[in-house]
Amino acid sequence: MAINDIFDIGRQGIEANRRALTTTSQNVANANTPGYSRQRAVFQSDARSATGGVMLGGGVKIEKVMRIHNDFVQGQIMEEAKNHGGLRARSEGLMRIEGQVNERGRDLAERVNNFFNAFRELSTNPEQATLKLNAANAAEDVARSFRSVIQSLETLKNEADLNLMGQVGGVNQLTREVATLNEQIALNQAVRGEPNELLDRREEILRQLSGKVGFQTYYDDRGMATIVSGTAVLVQGTQANELEAVRSAARGTKTEGSVEIMMVDRMGNRNIPVRVEDGEMGGMMHIRDNVINPILSQVDAAAFEFSQQVNAAHTVGVADGETSVGAIFDPIENASGAAGRIQINSLIKDNPDAIVGGLSQGPGDNRVALSIAAIGEKTVMPEFFGGQKGDTPRLTLTESLNSTMGFLGAETQRERQAFESSDRIMSQLNNYRESVSGVSLEEEAINMIQYQHAFNAAAKATKVGDELLQTILNIKQ
Amino acid sequence: MPTRVSTNQIYTGGLEHISQARGHELSSAEKAQTNKEVNRPSDAPATWVRASNLKDGLSTGDNIQRNVVIANHFMTAADTALTQLQEFIQRTQELAISAADGNARRDMILKDAQGLWSSVLQTMNSRYGDRGLFGGFQTKAPAFDAEGNFLGDNNAIRIEIAAGSEPVPINFSASQIFLGMGLKEGVDIPMIYKNFIQGLQENNVELIQSCLPQLIQANEQISLGRGEVAGRMSQVSRALDSYASERTSTADSVSQLEDADAYKVFSELARDQTIFQSALMTNKKVLTEAPADILFK
Missing domain, CATH: 1.20.5 (Single alpha-helices involved in coiled-coils or other helix-helix interfaces)
Structure with missing residues (x-):
């Protein structure tokens, strides 16, 4: 072994510890980078020569920079992320709906109740014009309140659709990034070994994507990820298939004009519907189709039943000296969209005195007013639970409206609790991931000191080698 | 808690705990501000629905109660009118007894009798506010014209005295109370007065004497009507009492359900x-x- 070996080994020591310090610096710099997995330089001693029958060390090298990572935990995070994203969208969406609709819904039930009370009051003195004006105002209030509830629900539904359209853009961006990263990872793995940063980046994008739309991931032997959502292949190798939000025709619980998600294939065809059940997009679609639409249809049914019953009772009445002006509310042909269309008969709006109290010309006849008031106590609506309607009428109109708001409350409570539970699970998983892969600045500070000392020592060894060489060179002088 | 702690865990954990504690504080503050345990349906859906239904029931009950009070006043007015009518009939009886005497000054009695008839007619046309008490559904016009002909109908104005219950009548059939129609031994009060006045005008003692038992019968007929009024007032009063206690317990239930x-x-x-x-x-x-x-x- 020559003295030069001391220089080689010293240089390797300096180089290896410099690289280790670089790795530490990289860790420190990325301490706050989402999805970053800490790295560790793996030192390996080199035994390369035998001198005088003795194996001497050949120095040190960094065998690899290892990414400290737990695939199992990461898999669990990906799995939970789609639940978490979906539940967050459901919970936040429902809380927003509840905030906007609750007051209006309760107000609607109260106004329907006030309407019947106005007719009950009219029944005590059907001759009084003030009470007829009061009843006409109550009718106007109910119609306005029905329309207001529907308007706010329709607005929320449109917002959900607009949000879905926005999310599609985000998903397409992410799938394109995954495809690009697939290519880079495959290339790097073949040429330079583990591309830690690229793998971290792809995992982070997949986690974000998982929060938006649920999917399954499969990896090929080149490390490329294939992403399949339902029956749609979003990413295969270096190819990303784009999603598109299109307005659909009425089908099942979807009303006409609802946004559906379709996949655009390589040929540009948009005929592959994507069944989105998880992630934020799935959550929004769930709220729209399984919460807003059933509530809309229940409020419509209540408005239809209300106007039908009231009109039927009023139409048979006889006004003072003449026949009835007919319906209090403009006739509605069917329940679909009834709450948005209900409005007071313009003849009554212009002349509240046209409201009829009785079945005869007797000014004290209050039988119509009584029968309208009695509608408020009649069970005319089926029960409404879990978005499904029963067959038999068991609820009064106000009970039905209250129970509809109760359904919204129960859904909100359920989703909020589910989200809180998922949030705790997600937090634990992230915590566990952090404890394995997260950067600890204390640890890195110690590592830094350790590598710095080793770097200094290697430099010292080189210096000693230099002194030895100088001594030998000085022998001649 | 894992043994290895990353720097992010310290910050994230701190943020989570602060945010969680802030959330709980806000939730408690909302309850303290509103003094309600249930502020929205999702706080307790079943409780919210129950409380809302009870509140709607209270609103309806309060409305009915106000109506029942009006009905009570209406019936009290009817009772007052019938009481007055009985007094007029008793006074007429006294006049009839005097007039039945062969030596009576019928010309003097006639003026009294005509005055009483006028009062009787006025009482039979009594109103509560702007509504006739005894004209059935014909509440705007007087129940009887100046000749004592009935202008109203036999319909009963009914009102609800409890939510969902069968409405009860609050007015009285004039044809039954005043004209005696449908009664076993009913008498036509305006006709009695017509006959009595005619008897006095014509000095027809027999006609005057024939009015005496009819006046007694009229008095009993009015008593019968008053009994009916009392019965209905009692029913209304029971409804009011019952609602008062029901209201207290319902309001208490609402408070227990949603108040903090x-x-x-x-x-x-x-x-x-x-x-x-x-x-x-x-x-x-x-x-x-x-x-x-x-x-x-």
Whole structure:
């Protein structure tokens, strides 16, 4: 072994510890980078020569920079992320709906109740014009309140659709990034070994994507990820298939004009519907189709039943000296969209005195007013639970409206609790991931000191080698 | 808690605890501000629906109660009118007894009798506010014309005295009380007065004498009517009493369902504020005295 070996080994020591310090610096710099997995330089001693029958060390090298990572935990995070994203969208969406609709819904039930009370009051003195004006105002209030509830629900539904359209853009961006990263990872793995940063980046994008739309991931032997959502292949190798939000025709619980998600294939065809059940997009679609639409249809049914019953009772009445002006509310042909269309008969709006109290010309006849008031106590609506309607009428109109708001409350409570539970699970998983892969600045500070000392020592060894060489060179002088 | 702790865990954990404590504090503050345990359906869906239904029931009940009070006044007015009518009939009886005497001054009695008939007619046309009491559905016009002909109908104005129950009549059939129609021994009061006045005008003692038993019968007929009024007033009064106690218990139920226990709420608020302060203080200590800072110095 020559003295030069001391220089080689010293240089390797300096180089290896410099690289280790670089790795530490990289860790420190990325301490706050989402999805970053800490790295560790793996030192390996080199035994390369035998001198005088003795194996001497050949120095040190960094065998690899290892990414400290737990695939199992990461898999669990990906799995939970789609639940978490979906539940967050459901919970936040429902809380927003509840905030906007609750007051209006309760107000609607109260106004329907006030309407019947106005007719009950009219029944005590059907001759009084003030009470007829009061009843006409109550009718106007109910119609306005029905329309207001529907308007706010329709607005929320449109917002959900607009949000879905926005999310599609985000998903397409992410799938394109995954495809690009697939290519880079495959290339790097073949040429330079583990591309830690690229793998971290792809995992982070997949986690974000998982929060938006649920999917399954499969990896090929080149490390490329294939992403399949339902029956749609979003990413295969270096190819990303784009999603598109299109307005659909009425089908099942979807009303006409609802946004559906379709996949655009390589040929540009948009005929592959994507069944989105998880992630934020799935959550929004769930709220729209399984919460807003059933509530809309229940409020419509209540408005239809209300106007039908009231009109039927009023139409048979006889006004003072003449026949009835007919319906209090403009006739509605069917329940679909009834709450948005209900409005007071313009003849009554212009002349509240046209409201009829009785079945005869007797000014004290209050039988119509009584029968309208009695509608408020009649069970005319089926029960409404879990978005499904029963067959038999068991609820009064106000009970039905209250129970509809109760359904919204129960859904909100359920989703909020589910989200809180998922949030705790997600937090634990992230915590566990952090404890394995997260950067600890204390640890890195110690590592830094350790590598710095080793770097200094290697430099010292080189210096000693230099002194030895100088001594030998000085022998001649 | 895992043995290895990353720097992010310290910050994330701190943020989570602060945010959680803040959330609890806000929730308690909302209950304290509104004094309600249930502020929205999702707080307790079944409770919210029950409380809302009960509140709607209270609103309906209050409305009915106001109507029942009006009905009570209406019937009280009818009772007052019938009481007056009985007094007029009794006075007429006295006149009839005097007039039945062969030596009576019928010309003098006639004026009294005509005055009484006028009062009787006025009473039979009694009104409560702007509504006739005895004209059935014909509440605007007088029930009887000046000749004592009935102008109304036999319909009963009914009102609800309890939610969902069969409405009860609040007015009385004039044809039954005043004209005696449908009764076993009913008498036509205007006709009695017509005959009595005619008897006095014509000095027809027999006609006057024939009015006497009819006046007694008329008095009993009015008593019968008053009995009916009393019965209905009693029914209305029972409904009012029953609603008063029902209202108290319903309002109590609503309060129990949605109102917050002030002591509990303020204790929880104080506790949540302390937890929030502790979370802040603890994190201040943990985050500002990070060991890494010492190592990097």
